[in-house]
Amino acid sequence: MHVLPDSFDMLWSNCLKENPWHKFPFSGFLAMLSAIATLMVDSLATSLYTKKCKAGVILDSSISVEGDREMQAAVNSGQHDHVHPHHLHHGGVLKAESGDNSQLLRYRVVAMVLELGIVVHSVVIGLSLGASNNTCSIKGLVAALCFHQMFEGMGLGGCILQAEYKLLKKALMVFFFSVTTPFGIALGMALSKTYKENSPNALITxxxxxxxxxxxxxYMALVDLLAADFMGPRMQADIKLQIKSYVAVLLGAGGMSVMAKWA
Structure with a gap:
């Protein structure tokens, strides 16, 4: 809510040269490129994860095919009594496991990309807070930042749980989320003497x-989080649940919009 308008304000600042910063909307252009780049990373990461796990799926399918061949041979030879019923379930089990694996891979890609975006964003807002010399706005900014990080952490935590990572990877992702904002604040405080908010280099960066x-x-909010939930089978099967979820989304967006006043 506040990141893109802040970018427009900075790159359209009077402290920057007229050419090229006031001649072209770099903020909107870069946001569009960033969304496209995120789509590319999302798609490529999903493909790579799928290829890595495809060998296991092929192995299971070969077992299923072998079982089907044995059953067909038994039928052709008239040995119906020796056909085991569990062979009939191999195909269904394979399809179910393949679908579960595909969904799990998707959750893992979403968690990794979302972590990357939140880490970059957290460093930037921490840097801005640490380098700020305006004591009047710091209190409101800290309060807004706490709520902001809490909701981001809740969203990221849900994605990490869905991804079913091992304990070490979960701990690392939580660690990086926890330290990036304090790191940005410490970096901003260290650079506060040389860092000037209205300097051309700071505004551009x-x-x-x-x-x-x-x-x-x-991109992550609309495509990987909201669209994935609202277009899922559970949500599509229940209109009342959709309406309640839309109300919750609007209330959440309204709350974040109010906090953007101080962010």
């Missing part, structure tokens, strides 16, 4: 990073 984060987060 933070503005471009904000635009990149905005495109990534917009």
């Amino acid at each position: 933070v503005g471009l990073l904000n635009a990149s984060s905005a495109g990534l987060l917009i």
Whole structure:
């Protein structure tokens, strides 16, 4: 809510040269490129994960085919009494396991890409907070930041649980999410003497990073989180649940919009 407008304000600042910063909407352009790049990473990562696990699926399918051949041979030879019923279930089990594996891979890709976007965004907002010299706005900014990080953490935590990572990888992802904002704040405080919010270099750097984060987060929110849930079989089968979920989404968006006033 606040990242993309901040990027527009920074890259359209009067402190920057007229050419090229006031001649072209770099914020919107970079946000679009970031969303497309996120789509590419999302798609390629899903393909790579699928190829890595495809060998196991092929192995299971070969077992199923072998079982079907044995059953067919038994039928052709008239040995109906020796055909085991569990062979009939191999195909169904394979399809179910393949679908579960595909969904699990999707959850893992979403968790990794979302973690990347949140980490970049957290460093940027931490840097802005640490380098700020305006004591009047720091209190409101800290309060908004706490709520902001809490909701981001809840969303990321749900994705990590769905991905069913091992304990070590879960701990690493939680660790990086937890330390990036304090790291950004510490970095901003260390650079506060040399870092000037209105300097051209700072405006360009933070503005471009904000635009990149905005495109990534917009894509993740709409495509990998909201669309995946609302277009899922459970939601599509229950209209009342859809309406309740839409109300919850609108309330959440409204709450975040209010917090954007201080962010």
